Amino acid sequence: MRIGINLLNLSQDRFGGVEQYITNLIGHMADSGENLTLFLFLKRKLKNVFPQHEKIKTIRFRKVMDSADVYDAIKKCKLDLWFCPLHRSYLPSVPVPTVATIHDVLHTEYPDFVPGGLEENNRYYGQYTASFDAVITVSDFSKSTIARQLSIPEKKIHVIPLNAPAIFDQAPAKITMKGVKQKYQLPDSYAIYPSSYNPHKNHLNLLKAILILREKYNTTIPLVLTGYADKSNGVYQSVLQFIRERSLEKQVWVLGYVPPEEMPSLYWNSSFLVFPSLYEGFGIPLVEAFKTKTPIVCSNKGSIPEITDHAALYFNPENPKEIALKMMELLNPLTRKQLSEKSSLRSRHFSWKKTASETLKVFRSVTRN
Template identity: 30%
Template structure:
């Protein structure tokens, strides 16, 4: 194979989940977008390794989907496949480059490799994670970033974290922001009205879409909402239960808000635009994000956004939303009150949000990812020669 010719690129898609749970959120969306758009923006031959048995029969144009003979939905099974079976497949399938889209690569990797780091929350906020999950992520991420030919990060903030916490040189890191699906857009009022009736959504409500886990800071949102008193807006927190979520539900009971705060559970991706369109305001008080897709999706639907002024969220929201410190309950309550009572402000935020969201697309994400592949593949050493990872 000559340099510049189409290469064989494999993507470890074992975190692609078809379950109605938090596993079908952020990283799942990232992997799915790569599988959909990479064949549209590059001429490489793509193979996707899958581990969810429910993926049987699922196809993507231009992708050779390979389903593992056993389920890898459990962390242990997935780790075994990644470290034992994946290297064998890479050799047998004559892969030129493998992409680990979520933190991990095989330790004995026979090909060039790229790993994506979405955030380092498990290093910065270890108490928010279960011990086993935290230790695995810490170990695999450190080893993957040291062994990979290239490291992709989803924001400039994450790039800084990876340089500072993992000692990866800046020249080795590529910032490729996440994108947004085109069906996130303002919808006709009559369709939103029908959906509201079908799902029995409140007539007026504040929305938060988030996995229910400590880092998402939902207790601050609930306390801020409680200070607003008996307003007409309900609070709707949509998302699957992640880990350490019990105190969120306990707080709602403690504050006697059970009839005003609704947890509808995991929201299907195809329905999300309707939820955003139906809401008067979207609030995302996360303590730390590597990117932060929900605020971007809400803005693309024309919904005003309030979020935190920390980590990568200012990169995503820009000047289109209101930002407050994630631990300042009163500041969050004041911001919510401002948007709900100032129609001109809400309208201005909606317009600015739409303009901001236009700068993000999954197709652009795929194109920039393919450009990383191309840059690394251009350094390929001919077969029979010794491969030296550039640093």
């Protein structure tokens, strides 16, 4: 099977969950042992993102000013299938079966959080969804919302969960964990929230909960925030402003972008993951916590309860007081121990090998190859 993968919208700035999905999926499909060739359609400036592999070919474009160049390449490569794993990366009238990944439809729940809002995004999807031979998504929650909001038949939508990056598969050496702790001058215990600075990630309600704990319950929980943010990012600036105005500088560590190899140590050193997101199609940090046996206290919205499956404590993310009280429960060592054991058990349900295998099964179903 000759599979073209549309990565022309891929950015190399800072990899988030979708980029982690793409890189891990491609690597595992190439290693699957199946008779296939993966043709990666990329902009030329992207280098060293994907591993060298006999089953991976790259088709590079300096600039994609005219989609005719892409169609020509599709024909020259004699593709059996066209795969679009990135948001808003679709082409009309592709001459081979098309499979698209839609992680979520955030714009339908929180249109103000997404460029283009509800109407523009719905209009965009409306141009293409009828031409998809199959859609892959990452949770039952996303499947039901995609079917309802985008009018795609459920039988076309296949749920294939994700996994954490491979670096989370093994615990770091103790000297490595100690080195990361010293590098960022972190306390002995803290809550961690790794996240981009997007409105639905709900940072301010988390900070309000931290403040409630300090002022109403005389309880101080150190908080570590990770995630790349441009200085022009409004959410990021509001977080910094809140910290300054409430004198939280000695309680909240804003680390910014953390190299991937250091992230497992941040989890292993932490007391628990707090995950207050208002909306997720999946939520890779939840699986990162599972892989590191980290207790979880999290939002009860979106796909989050489905992914955690009772291996967490839950709160209403729109209620800072409730967030505060649930976090306070995690100060009990016995509660943390129980949730750590649940995390470890839940981690077994997620595998990139399984993600790749199920994805290839969908590909075969639409190509019959």
